[in-house]
Amino acid sequence: MTAIVRRLPGLPPLLACLALLLAWQAFAHWAARGGVPDALSTVRELPLILGDRDSLGAIAESLRRMATGFAIALVVSVPLGLVMGRSRIAAALLDPLFMIAYPVPKAALMPLIMLWLGVGDASKLLVIVLGVSLPIIYHSAAGARGIEEKMLWSARAMGMGPVGRLTRVVLPAVLPEILVGCRTGIVLALITMITSEMIARQNGAGNILFSALDMAQYETVYAMILIVSALGIALDMLFEVLRARLTGWADDPHLIAAPPS
Amino acid sequence: MSATLTPPASAAPSGSTAPMIAIADLSKTFRRRDGGTHLALDRIALDVHEGEFVSILGPSGCGKSTLLYMVGGFVEPSSGTIAVGGRPVTGPGPDRGPVFQEFALFPWKTVLGNVAYGLREAGLGRSAAEAQARQLIERVGLKGYESFYPKELSGGMKQRVAIARTLAYGPAILLMDEPFGALDAHTRVRLQNELLGLWERDRKTVLFVTHAVDEAVFLSDRVVVMSRQPGRIKAIVPVDLPRPRRREELLLDPRYQRLVIDLEAMIEDPPEDLPA
Ligand SMILES: Nc1ncnc2c1ncn2[C@@H]1O[C@H](COP(=O)(O)OP(=O)(O)O)[C@@H](O)[C@H]1O
Numbered sequence: 001m002t003a004i005v006r007r008l009p010g011l012p013p014l015l016a017c018l019a020l021l022l023a024w025q026a027f028a029h030w031a032a033r034g035g036v037p038d039a040l041s042t043v044r045e046l047p048l049i050l051g052d053r054d055s056l057g058a059i060a061e062s063l064r065r066m067a068t069g070f071a072i073a074l075v076v077s078v079p080l081g082l083v084m085g086r087s088r089i090a091a092a093l094l095d096p097l098f099m100i101a102y103p104v105p106k107a108a109l110m111p112l113i114m115l116w117l118g119v120g121d122a123s124k125l126l127v128i129v130l131g132v133s134l135p136i137i138y139h140s141a142a143g144a145r146g147i148e149e150k151m152l153w154s155a156r157a158m159g160m161g162p163v164g165r166l167t168r169v170v171l172p173a174v175l176p177e178i179l180v181g182c183r184t185g186i187v188l189a190l191i192t193m194i195t196s197e198m199i200a201r202q203n204g205a206g207n208i209l210f211s212a213l214d215m216a217q218y219e220t221v222y223a224m225i226l227i228v229s230a231l232g233i234a235l236d237m238l239f240e241v242l243r244a245r246l247t248g249w250a251d252d253p254h255l256i257a258a259p260p261s
Numbered sequence: 262m263s264a265t266l267t268p269p270a271s272a273a274p275s276g277s278t279a280p281m282i283a284i285a286d287l288s289k290t291f292r293r294r295d296g297g298t299h300l301a302l303d304r305i306a307l308d309v310h311e312g313e314f315v316s317i318l319g320p321s322g323c324g325k326s327t328l329l330y331m332v333g334g335f336v337e338p339s340s341g342t343i344a345v346g347g348r349p350v351t352g353p354g355p356d357r358g359p360v361f362q363e364f365a366l367f368p369w370k371t372v373l374g375n376v377a378y379g380l381r382e383a384g385l386g387r388s389a390a391e392a393q394a395r396q397l398i399e400r401v402g403l404k405g406y407e408s409f410y411p412k413e414l415s416g417g418m419k420q421r422v423a424i425a426r427t428l429a430y431g432p433a434i435l436l437m438d439e440p441f442g443a444l445d446a447h448t449r450v451r452l453q454n455e456l457l458g459l460w461e462r463d464r465k466t467v468l469f470v471t472h473a474v475d476e477a478v479f480l481s482d483r484v485v486v487m488s489r490q491p492g493r494i495k496a497i498v499p500v501d502l503p504r505p506r507r508r509e510e511l512l513l514d515p516r517y518q519r520l521v522i523d524l525e526a527m528i529e530d531p532p533e534d535l536p537a
Protein backbone atom coordinates (compact mmCIF):
# COMPACT_ATOMS: atom_id res chain seq x y z
CA MET A 1 0.00 0.00 0.00
CA THR A 2 2.77 2.43 1.00
CA ALA A 3 4.60 1.55 -2.20
CA ILE A 4 1.55 2.40 -4.29
CA VAL A 5 1.06 5.68 -2.46
CA ARG A 6 4.70 6.57 -2.97
CA ARG A 7 4.43 5.98 -6.69
CA LEU A 8 1.07 7.78 -7.02
CA PRO A 9 1.00 10.56 -4.39
CA GLY A 10 -2.18 11.95 -5.96
CA LEU A 11 -4.12 8.75 -5.37
CA PRO A 12 -5.22 9.13 -1.70
CA PRO A 13 -6.65 12.67 -2.10
CA LEU A 14 -8.43 11.54 -5.27
CA LEU A 15 -9.96 8.59 -3.43
CA ALA A 16 -11.00 10.87 -0.59
CA CYS A 17 -12.76 13.22 -3.03
CA LEU A 18 -14.52 10.33 -4.72
CA ALA A 19 -15.66 9.01 -1.36
CA LEU A 20 -16.99 12.45 -0.46
CA LEU A 21 -18.92 12.73 -3.72
CA LEU A 22 -20.36 9.25 -3.19
CA ALA A 23 -21.44 10.11 0.35
CA TRP A 24 -23.02 13.29 -0.96
CA GLN A 25 -24.84 11.40 -3.67
CA ALA A 26 -26.11 8.88 -1.13
CA PHE A 27 -27.19 11.63 1.28
CA ALA A 28 -29.07 13.57 -1.45
CA HIS A 29 -30.75 10.37 -2.52
CA TRP A 30 -31.72 9.50 1.04
CA ALA A 31 -32.82 13.01 2.02
CA ALA A 32 -34.60 13.46 -1.32
CA ARG A 33 -35.85 16.93 -0.69
CA GLY A 34 -35.47 20.40 -2.21
CA GLY A 35 -32.31 22.40 -1.52
CA VAL A 36 -30.04 19.36 -1.61
CA PRO A 37 -29.10 18.67 -5.21
CA ASP A 38 -27.22 15.45 -5.74
CA ALA A 39 -23.52 15.33 -6.55
CA LEU A 40 -24.01 14.30 -10.14
CA SER A 41 -26.28 17.17 -11.17
CA THR A 42 -23.98 19.61 -9.34
CA VAL A 43 -20.93 18.35 -11.21
CA ARG A 44 -22.96 18.58 -14.45
CA GLU A 45 -23.56 22.24 -13.65
CA LEU A 46 -19.82 23.01 -13.56
CA PRO A 47 -19.16 23.24 -17.34
CA LEU A 48 -22.20 25.51 -17.67
CA ILE A 49 -20.69 28.03 -15.26
CA LEU A 50 -17.10 27.67 -16.40
CA GLY A 51 -18.13 27.89 -20.05
CA ASP A 52 -20.04 31.10 -19.51
CA ARG A 53 -18.13 34.25 -20.36
CA ASP A 54 -19.94 36.40 -17.79
CA SER A 55 -19.49 33.94 -14.94
CA LEU A 56 -15.82 33.49 -15.74
CA GLY A 57 -15.41 37.25 -15.85
CA ALA A 58 -17.08 37.58 -12.47
CA ILE A 59 -14.82 34.94 -10.93
CA ALA A 60 -11.77 36.62 -12.48
CA GLU A 61 -12.96 39.94 -11.04
CA SER A 62 -13.18 38.35 -7.58
CA LEU A 63 -9.72 36.88 -7.88
CA ARG A 64 -8.26 40.18 -9.01
CA ARG A 65 -9.77 41.92 -5.98
CA MET A 66 -8.57 39.19 -3.69
CA ALA A 67 -5.01 39.36 -5.07
CA THR A 68 -4.97 43.16 -4.76
CA GLY A 69 -6.23 43.03 -1.18
CA PHE A 70 -3.72 40.36 -0.29
CA ALA A 71 -0.84 42.34 -1.79
CA ILE A 72 -1.80 45.54 0.04
CA ALA A 73 -2.16 43.62 3.31
CA LEU A 74 1.24 41.99 2.83
CA VAL A 75 3.05 45.25 2.13
CA VAL A 76 1.52 46.95 5.17
CA SER A 77 1.44 44.08 7.66
CA VAL A 78 4.91 42.62 7.40
CA PRO A 79 6.80 45.83 8.28
CA LEU A 80 4.21 46.61 10.95
CA GLY A 81 4.49 43.15 12.50
CA LEU A 82 8.28 43.14 12.42
CA VAL A 83 8.46 46.54 14.10
CA MET A 84 5.93 45.43 16.73
CA GLY A 85 8.06 42.37 17.37
CA ARG A 86 11.32 44.27 17.72
CA SER A 87 10.40 47.58 19.32
CA ARG A 88 9.05 47.65 22.83
CA ILE A 89 7.44 51.05 22.26
CA ALA A 90 5.72 49.95 19.05
CA ALA A 91 4.46 46.84 20.83
CA ALA A 92 3.14 48.85 23.77
CA LEU A 93 1.26 51.18 21.42
CA LEU A 94 -0.05 48.68 18.89
CA ASP A 95 -0.58 45.47 20.86
CA PRO A 96 -3.80 46.69 22.52
CA LEU A 97 -5.25 47.82 19.17
CA PHE A 98 -4.30 44.51 17.71
CA MET A 99 -5.92 42.59 20.58
CA ILE A 100 -9.17 44.46 20.03
CA ALA A 101 -9.13 44.08 16.26
CA TYR A 102 -8.15 40.42 16.16
CA PRO A 103 -11.41 38.70 17.18
CA VAL A 104 -13.73 41.10 15.30
CA PRO A 105 -15.26 39.28 12.30
CA LYS A 106 -14.07 41.54 9.51
CA ALA A 107 -17.03 40.81 7.24
CA ALA A 108 -19.33 42.11 9.98
CA LEU A 109 -17.73 45.51 9.46
CA MET A 110 -18.79 45.48 5.84
CA PRO A 111 -22.08 47.39 6.30
CA LEU A 112 -20.27 50.12 8.25
CA ILE A 113 -17.51 50.35 5.69
CA MET A 114 -20.11 50.58 2.93
CA LEU A 115 -21.51 53.67 4.63
CA TRP A 116 -18.18 55.41 4.08
CA LEU A 117 -16.89 53.84 0.91
CA GLY A 118 -20.03 52.79 -0.91
CA VAL A 119 -20.87 49.41 -2.39
CA GLY A 120 -18.04 49.40 -4.93
CA ASP A 121 -14.56 47.97 -5.09
CA ALA A 122 -13.10 50.01 -2.25
CA SER A 123 -15.30 48.57 0.50
CA LYS A 124 -14.67 44.99 -0.54
CA LEU A 125 -10.97 45.61 -0.91
CA LEU A 126 -10.77 47.10 2.56
CA VAL A 127 -12.54 44.13 4.13
CA ILE A 128 -10.14 41.74 2.41
CA VAL A 129 -7.15 43.81 3.53
CA LEU A 130 -8.39 43.78 7.13
CA GLY A 131 -9.02 40.04 7.06
CA VAL A 132 -5.61 39.20 5.65
CA SER A 133 -3.62 41.70 7.71
CA LEU A 134 -4.19 40.37 11.18
CA PRO A 135 -2.76 36.87 10.83
CA ILE A 136 0.22 38.26 8.92
CA ILE A 137 0.83 40.91 11.58
CA TYR A 138 0.44 38.32 14.31
CA HIS A 139 2.93 35.86 12.83
CA SER A 140 5.43 38.54 11.76
CA ALA A 141 5.41 40.01 15.26
CA ALA A 142 5.64 36.66 17.03
CA GLY A 143 8.47 35.58 14.76
CA ALA A 144 10.38 38.83 15.19
CA ARG A 145 9.96 38.65 18.96
CA GLY A 146 11.34 35.12 19.13
CA ILE A 147 14.37 35.74 16.93
CA GLU A 148 17.76 34.58 18.26
CA GLU A 149 19.15 37.78 19.76
CA LYS A 150 22.74 36.68 19.17
CA MET A 151 22.12 36.58 15.44
CA LEU A 152 21.39 40.30 15.62
CA TRP A 153 24.42 40.83 17.82
CA SER A 154 26.58 39.08 15.24
CA ALA A 155 25.23 41.44 12.59
CA ARG A 156 25.87 44.45 14.83
CA ALA A 157 29.45 43.36 15.38
CA MET A 158 29.87 43.35 11.60
CA GLY A 159 28.80 46.99 11.63
CA MET A 160 25.20 46.61 10.44
CA GLY A 161 22.84 49.42 11.43
CA PRO A 162 19.26 49.12 12.69
CA VAL A 163 17.56 49.42 9.29
CA GLY A 164 19.88 46.86 7.75
CA ARG A 165 19.24 44.52 10.65
CA LEU A 166 15.46 44.80 10.20
CA THR A 167 15.46 44.26 6.44
CA ARG A 168 18.42 41.93 6.04
CA VAL A 169 18.42 39.89 9.23
CA VAL A 170 15.01 40.07 10.90
CA LEU A 171 13.02 39.82 7.66
CA PRO A 172 14.74 36.75 6.23
CA ALA A 173 14.97 35.09 9.64
CA VAL A 174 11.24 35.54 10.24
CA LEU A 175 10.21 34.64 6.68
CA PRO A 176 9.11 31.08 7.56
CA GLU A 177 6.78 32.48 10.23
CA ILE A 178 5.52 35.23 7.93
CA LEU A 179 4.61 32.60 5.39
CA VAL A 180 2.64 30.68 8.01
CA GLY A 181 0.63 33.89 8.50
CA CYS A 182 0.25 34.26 4.74
CA ARG A 183 -1.19 30.78 4.45
CA THR A 184 -3.92 31.65 6.95
CA GLY A 185 -4.24 34.96 5.10
CA ILE A 186 -5.05 33.22 1.82
CA VAL A 187 -7.95 31.35 3.40
CA LEU A 188 -9.20 34.54 5.03
CA ALA A 189 -8.86 36.42 1.75
CA LEU A 190 -11.10 33.86 0.11
CA ILE A 191 -13.67 34.04 2.91
CA THR A 192 -13.75 37.84 3.06
CA MET A 193 -13.88 38.03 -0.71
CA ILE A 194 -17.02 35.87 -0.89
CA THR A 195 -18.77 37.40 2.12
CA SER A 196 -18.08 40.97 0.99
CA GLU A 197 -19.67 40.14 -2.36
CA MET A 198 -22.58 38.58 -0.56
CA ILE A 199 -23.20 41.80 1.35
CA ALA A 200 -22.46 44.25 -1.46
CA ARG A 201 -24.03 42.44 -4.41
CA GLN A 202 -22.60 43.84 -7.56
CA ASN A 203 -20.38 41.35 -9.24
CA GLY A 204 -17.99 38.55 -8.49
CA ALA A 205 -18.20 34.92 -7.52
CA GLY A 206 -20.07 35.68 -4.30
CA ASN A 207 -22.72 37.51 -6.24
CA ILE A 208 -23.32 34.54 -8.54
CA LEU A 209 -23.54 32.25 -5.51
CA PHE A 210 -25.97 34.29 -3.46
CA SER A 211 -28.11 35.41 -6.40
CA ALA A 212 -28.54 31.75 -7.31
CA LEU A 213 -29.50 31.05 -3.72
CA ASP A 214 -32.18 33.77 -3.87
CA MET A 215 -33.57 32.21 -7.01
CA ALA A 216 -33.47 28.70 -5.51
CA GLN A 217 -31.02 27.49 -8.20
CA TYR A 218 -29.39 25.06 -5.80
CA GLU A 219 -27.31 23.27 -8.44
CA THR A 220 -25.61 26.57 -9.22
CA VAL A 221 -25.12 27.33 -5.53
CA TYR A 222 -23.44 24.01 -4.89
CA ALA A 223 -21.42 24.19 -8.07
CA MET A 224 -20.14 27.63 -7.05
CA ILE A 225 -19.20 26.27 -3.63
CA LEU A 226 -17.25 23.54 -5.40
CA ILE A 227 -15.52 26.09 -7.63
CA VAL A 228 -14.58 28.37 -4.75
CA SER A 229 -13.30 25.41 -2.73
CA ALA A 230 -11.26 24.21 -5.69
CA LEU A 231 -9.82 27.71 -6.02
CA GLY A 232 -8.88 27.68 -2.35
CA ILE A 233 -7.19 24.31 -2.62
CA ALA A 234 -5.34 25.34 -5.77
CA LEU A 235 -4.13 28.59 -4.22
CA ASP A 236 -2.99 26.76 -1.10
CA MET A 237 -1.07 24.20 -3.13
CA LEU A 238 0.55 26.92 -5.21
CA PHE A 239 1.50 28.70 -2.04
CA GLU A 240 3.08 25.57 -0.59
CA VAL A 241 5.27 25.24 -3.68
CA LEU A 242 6.33 28.86 -3.28
CA ARG A 243 6.97 28.40 0.44
CA ALA A 244 9.14 25.34 -0.12
CA ARG A 245 11.20 27.28 -2.66
CA LEU A 246 11.61 30.35 -0.48
CA THR A 247 12.34 28.67 2.84
CA GLY A 248 13.90 25.34 1.98
CA TRP A 249 16.74 26.40 4.31
CA ALA A 250 14.47 26.42 7.34
CA ASP A 251 13.34 23.60 9.56
CA ASP A 252 9.71 22.78 8.84
CA PRO A 253 7.63 25.21 10.89
CA HIS A 254 5.62 23.14 13.34
CA LEU A 255 2.48 25.11 12.54
CA ILE A 256 2.29 23.84 9.01
CA ALA A 257 1.21 20.24 8.77
CA ALA A 258 3.71 18.67 6.44
CA PRO A 259 2.11 16.64 3.66
CA PRO A 260 2.93 12.93 3.93
CA SER A 261 5.98 12.07 1.87
CA MET B 262 47.28 27.22 47.97
CA SER B 263 49.60 26.73 45.03
CA ALA B 264 52.44 29.16 44.35
CA THR B 265 51.11 29.83 40.85
CA LEU B 266 48.34 32.05 42.17
CA THR B 267 48.59 35.80 42.00
CA PRO B 268 46.17 38.27 43.51
CA PRO B 269 43.69 39.83 41.04
CA ALA B 270 45.17 43.31 41.08
CA SER B 271 48.60 42.43 39.68
CA ALA B 272 47.03 41.33 36.44
CA ALA B 273 49.53 42.33 33.79
CA PRO B 274 52.09 39.81 32.56
CA SER B 275 55.64 40.74 31.53
CA GLY B 276 56.09 43.94 29.53
CA SER B 277 53.83 46.93 30.12
CA THR B 278 52.44 48.16 26.82
CA ALA B 279 48.93 49.63 27.00
CA PRO B 280 46.43 46.78 27.41
CA MET B 281 44.27 45.73 24.48
CA ILE B 282 41.28 45.44 26.80
CA ALA B 283 41.21 47.52 29.99
CA ILE B 284 38.36 46.81 32.37
CA ALA B 285 38.19 48.97 35.49
CA ASP B 286 35.75 48.94 38.38
CA LEU B 287 33.07 47.38 36.21
CA SER B 288 29.73 46.48 37.81
CA LYS B 289 26.43 45.31 36.38
CA THR B 290 23.10 45.38 38.17
CA PHE B 291 20.03 43.76 36.67
CA ARG B 292 16.50 44.76 37.56
CA ARG B 293 14.63 41.78 38.86
CA ARG B 294 11.08 40.96 37.87
CA ASP B 295 9.85 41.62 41.43
CA GLY B 296 11.25 45.16 41.27
CA GLY B 297 14.39 44.42 43.25
CA THR B 298 17.91 44.55 41.88
CA HIS B 299 20.47 41.85 41.32
CA LEU B 300 24.18 42.58 41.40
CA ALA B 301 25.55 40.28 38.69
CA LEU B 302 29.08 41.66 38.50
CA ASP B 303 30.86 43.49 41.27
CA ARG B 304 33.78 45.83 40.57
CA ILE B 305 35.61 43.79 37.95
CA ALA B 306 39.15 44.87 37.07
CA LEU B 307 41.04 43.10 34.32
CA ASP B 308 43.62 43.97 31.69
CA VAL B 309 44.10 41.79 28.64
CA HIS B 310 47.15 42.37 26.49
CA GLU B 311 47.50 42.14 22.75
CA GLY B 312 47.92 38.57 21.56
CA GLU B 313 46.97 37.17 24.93
CA PHE B 314 44.60 34.22 25.36
CA VAL B 315 42.65 34.79 28.57
CA SER B 316 39.94 32.48 29.89
CA ILE B 317 37.18 33.45 32.25
CA LEU B 318 36.37 30.46 34.42
CA GLY B 319 33.57 30.14 36.92
CA PRO B 320 30.37 28.39 37.89
CA SER B 321 27.19 29.02 35.93
CA GLY B 322 25.52 32.30 36.86
CA CYS B 323 28.69 34.07 38.02
CA GLY B 324 28.41 36.66 35.26
CA LYS B 325 30.90 35.35 32.71
CA SER B 326 28.63 35.94 29.74
CA THR B 327 27.54 39.34 31.01
CA LEU B 328 31.18 40.40 31.30
CA LEU B 329 31.91 39.24 27.77
CA TYR B 330 28.76 40.91 26.36
CA MET B 331 29.80 44.21 27.95
CA VAL B 332 33.25 43.99 26.35
CA GLY B 333 31.45 43.26 23.08
CA GLY B 334 29.32 46.37 23.55
CA PHE B 335 26.07 44.38 23.47
CA VAL B 336 25.19 45.07 27.10
CA GLU B 337 25.73 48.37 28.90
CA PRO B 338 27.65 48.46 32.15
CA SER B 339 25.93 49.87 35.24
CA SER B 340 29.17 51.50 36.32
CA GLY B 341 32.86 51.35 35.56
CA THR B 342 34.75 51.51 32.30
CA ILE B 343 35.87 49.29 29.46
CA ALA B 344 38.42 50.47 26.95
CA VAL B 345 39.50 48.54 23.88
CA GLY B 346 42.67 49.67 22.15
CA GLY B 347 42.64 52.73 24.41
CA ARG B 348 39.13 53.82 23.37
CA PRO B 349 36.05 53.45 25.57
CA VAL B 350 33.52 50.90 24.37
CA THR B 351 30.24 52.50 23.27
CA GLY B 352 28.78 49.63 21.28
CA PRO B 353 29.66 46.62 19.15
CA GLY B 354 32.25 46.95 16.41
CA PRO B 355 34.18 44.82 13.93
CA ASP B 356 37.30 45.08 16.11
CA ARG B 357 35.64 42.58 18.50
CA GLY B 358 34.29 39.40 16.94
CA PRO B 359 31.87 37.36 19.03
CA VAL B 360 31.44 33.60 18.90
CA PHE B 361 28.44 32.28 20.81
CA GLN B 362 27.54 28.93 22.30
CA GLU B 363 24.32 29.17 20.28
CA PHE B 364 26.31 29.54 17.00
CA ALA B 365 23.82 32.24 15.87
CA LEU B 366 24.45 31.54 12.19
CA PHE B 367 22.23 33.08 9.53
CA PRO B 368 20.08 30.03 8.69
CA TRP B 369 18.98 31.37 5.29
CA LYS B 370 22.59 31.67 4.14
CA THR B 371 24.82 28.84 3.02
CA VAL B 372 28.17 28.19 4.71
CA LEU B 373 29.79 30.35 2.05
CA GLY B 374 27.16 33.08 2.47
CA ASN B 375 27.62 33.10 6.24
CA VAL B 376 31.40 33.35 6.11
CA ALA B 377 31.34 35.98 3.36
CA TYR B 378 28.66 38.04 5.13
CA GLY B 379 30.92 40.25 7.22
CA LEU B 380 33.23 40.87 4.28
CA ARG B 381 30.33 41.95 2.10
CA GLU B 382 29.16 44.12 4.96
CA ALA B 383 32.61 45.72 5.07
CA GLY B 384 32.14 46.70 1.42
CA LEU B 385 34.03 43.94 -0.39
CA GLY B 386 32.68 42.83 -3.79
CA ARG B 387 31.01 39.47 -4.05
CA SER B 388 33.78 37.58 -5.82
CA ALA B 389 36.53 38.96 -3.57
CA ALA B 390 34.49 38.21 -0.45
CA GLU B 391 33.70 34.70 -1.60
CA ALA B 392 37.31 33.97 -2.52
CA GLN B 393 38.43 35.00 0.96
CA ALA B 394 35.57 33.09 2.55
CA ARG B 395 36.53 29.93 0.67
CA GLN B 396 40.05 30.12 2.08
CA LEU B 397 38.73 30.46 5.61
CA ILE B 398 36.27 27.63 5.13
CA GLU B 399 39.20 25.48 4.13
CA ARG B 400 41.18 26.61 7.17
CA VAL B 401 38.41 25.49 9.52
CA GLY B 402 38.21 22.15 7.72
CA LEU B 403 34.89 22.57 5.94
CA LYS B 404 36.03 22.42 2.32
CA GLY B 405 33.27 20.84 0.29
CA TYR B 406 30.49 22.18 2.51
CA GLU B 407 30.35 25.68 1.00
CA SER B 408 26.83 25.26 -0.36
CA PHE B 409 25.34 23.60 2.74
CA TYR B 410 22.77 25.36 4.89
CA PRO B 411 23.31 25.50 8.67
CA LYS B 412 20.44 23.07 9.34
CA GLU B 413 22.34 20.45 7.35
CA LEU B 414 25.42 20.65 9.60
CA SER B 415 26.36 19.05 12.92
CA GLY B 416 26.97 21.22 15.98
CA GLY B 417 30.74 21.04 15.58
CA MET B 418 30.50 22.06 11.95
CA LYS B 419 28.18 24.94 12.80
CA GLN B 420 30.64 26.28 15.33
CA ARG B 421 33.46 25.99 12.77
CA VAL B 422 31.35 28.10 10.42
CA ALA B 423 30.66 30.63 13.17
CA ILE B 424 34.38 30.91 13.95
CA ALA B 425 35.20 31.35 10.26
CA ARG B 426 32.43 33.92 9.87
CA THR B 427 33.92 35.95 12.71
CA LEU B 428 37.55 35.53 11.65
CA ALA B 429 36.56 36.62 8.15
CA TYR B 430 36.13 40.30 8.92
CA GLY B 431 39.42 40.40 10.78
CA PRO B 432 38.59 41.42 14.37
CA ALA B 433 41.64 42.09 16.54
CA ILE B 434 39.85 40.49 19.47
CA LEU B 435 37.83 37.29 19.65
CA LEU B 436 35.12 37.13 22.29
CA MET B 437 34.10 33.52 22.76
CA ASP B 438 31.23 32.59 25.08
CA GLU B 439 31.45 28.87 25.88
CA PRO B 440 31.82 28.19 22.16
CA PHE B 441 32.25 24.45 22.68
CA GLY B 442 29.76 24.12 25.52
CA ALA B 443 27.02 22.61 23.36
CA LEU B 444 29.28 20.02 21.72
CA ASP B 445 29.98 16.41 22.65
CA ALA B 446 33.28 15.66 24.42
CA HIS B 447 35.04 14.30 21.37
CA THR B 448 34.09 17.20 19.11
CA ARG B 449 34.98 19.66 21.86
CA VAL B 450 38.55 18.32 22.08
CA ARG B 451 38.92 18.49 18.31
CA LEU B 452 37.73 22.07 18.17
CA GLN B 453 39.96 23.07 21.08
CA ASN B 454 42.93 21.73 19.13
CA GLU B 455 41.83 23.50 15.97
CA LEU B 456 41.25 26.78 17.78
CA LEU B 457 44.71 26.57 19.32
CA GLY B 458 46.15 25.89 15.88
CA LEU B 459 44.38 28.94 14.45
CA TRP B 460 45.41 31.09 17.38
CA GLU B 461 49.06 30.05 17.31
CA ARG B 462 49.20 31.20 13.70
CA ASP B 463 47.89 34.73 14.04
CA ARG B 464 47.92 35.36 17.81
CA LYS B 465 44.76 37.33 18.12
CA THR B 466 43.67 38.60 21.51
CA VAL B 467 41.13 36.12 22.85
CA LEU B 468 38.72 36.41 25.75
CA PHE B 469 37.30 32.94 26.23
CA VAL B 470 34.48 32.10 28.61
CA THR B 471 34.22 28.55 29.90
CA HIS B 472 33.21 26.55 32.93
CA ALA B 473 35.54 23.67 32.04
CA VAL B 474 38.84 23.77 33.93
CA ASP B 475 40.79 21.55 31.53
CA GLU B 476 39.68 23.65 28.56
CA ALA B 477 40.78 26.87 30.27
CA VAL B 478 44.21 25.49 31.18
CA PHE B 479 44.81 23.88 27.81
CA LEU B 480 44.09 27.05 25.84
CA SER B 481 45.03 30.03 28.00
CA ASP B 482 47.91 32.24 28.99
CA ARG B 483 45.95 33.30 32.05
CA VAL B 484 42.81 32.04 33.73
CA VAL B 485 40.49 34.49 35.46
CA VAL B 486 38.62 32.62 38.18
CA MET B 487 35.26 34.05 39.17
CA SER B 488 32.98 33.44 42.11
CA ARG B 489 29.25 33.79 42.29
CA GLN B 490 26.74 36.06 43.98
CA PRO B 491 27.92 38.64 43.41
CA GLY B 492 30.17 37.87 40.42
CA ARG B 493 33.69 38.74 41.45
CA ILE B 494 37.19 37.93 40.32
CA LYS B 495 38.57 35.46 42.83
CA ALA B 496 42.01 35.06 41.34
CA ILE B 497 43.95 35.41 38.12
CA VAL B 498 46.12 32.37 37.47
CA PRO B 499 48.95 32.43 34.91
CA VAL B 500 49.36 29.24 32.90
CA ASP B 501 53.10 28.84 32.41
CA LEU B 502 52.97 25.88 30.12
CA PRO B 503 55.13 25.86 26.99
CA ARG B 504 53.64 26.43 23.55
CA PRO B 505 52.86 25.05 21.10
CA ARG B 506 50.84 22.82 23.35
CA ARG B 507 49.94 19.28 22.53
CA ARG B 508 47.13 17.73 24.46
CA GLU B 509 48.75 14.29 24.76
CA GLU B 510 51.90 15.79 26.29
CA LEU B 511 50.03 18.22 28.48
CA LEU B 512 47.88 15.57 30.11
CA LEU B 513 51.05 13.87 31.37
CA ASP B 514 52.70 17.11 32.52
CA PRO B 515 52.66 17.44 36.35
CA ARG B 516 52.42 21.25 36.06
CA TYR B 517 49.24 20.89 34.02
CA GLN B 518 47.82 18.40 36.50
CA ARG B 519 48.66 20.69 39.41
CA LEU B 520 46.93 23.64 37.75
CA VAL B 521 43.80 21.65 36.99
CA ILE B 522 43.59 20.39 40.57
CA ASP B 523 44.14 23.87 42.04
CA LEU B 524 41.60 25.51 39.76
CA GLU B 525 39.03 22.82 40.40
CA ALA B 526 39.38 23.43 44.11
CA MET B 527 38.97 27.16 43.55
CA ILE B 528 35.77 27.07 41.54
CA GLU B 529 34.06 24.75 43.97
CA ASP B 530 31.60 26.78 45.98
CA PRO B 531 32.80 27.26 49.55
CA PRO B 532 30.70 25.41 52.13
CA GLU B 533 27.91 27.65 53.31
CA ASP B 534 27.16 28.86 56.84
CA LEU B 535 30.28 27.54 58.45
CA PRO B 536 31.21 29.36 61.64
CA ALA B 537 34.29 31.48 61.05
N1 LIG C 1 19.17 40.18 30.86
C1 LIG C 1 19.20 39.80 32.17
N2 LIG C 1 18.24 40.20 33.03
C2 LIG C 1 18.26 39.84 34.31
N3 LIG C 1 19.22 39.08 34.86
C3 LIG C 1 20.22 38.64 34.08
C4 LIG C 1 20.26 38.97 32.68
N4 LIG C 1 21.35 38.39 32.15
C5 LIG C 1 21.97 37.73 33.15
N5 LIG C 1 21.30 37.88 34.31
C6 LIG C 1 21.68 37.32 35.61
O1 LIG C 1 23.01 37.68 35.88
C7 LIG C 1 23.72 36.59 36.42
C8 LIG C 1 24.90 36.25 35.55
O2 LIG C 1 24.44 35.72 34.33
P1 LIG C 1 25.44 35.24 33.19
O3 LIG C 1 26.33 36.36 32.81
O4 LIG C 1 24.65 34.64 32.10
O5 LIG C 1 26.28 34.09 33.93
P2 LIG C 1 27.19 32.95 33.34
O6 LIG C 1 27.46 33.25 31.90
O7 LIG C 1 28.42 32.97 34.18
O8 LIG C 1 26.45 31.67 33.52
C9 LIG C 1 22.74 35.45 36.57
O9 LIG C 1 22.25 35.43 37.88
C10 LIG C 1 21.65 35.80 35.60
O10 LIG C 1 20.41 35.32 36.05
Ligand SMILES: [Mg+2]
Pocket residue numbers: 325326327439
Ligand atom coordinates in the same frame (compact mmCIF):
# COMPACT_ATOMS: atom_id res chain seq x y z
MG1 LIG D 1 26.96 32.14 30.16
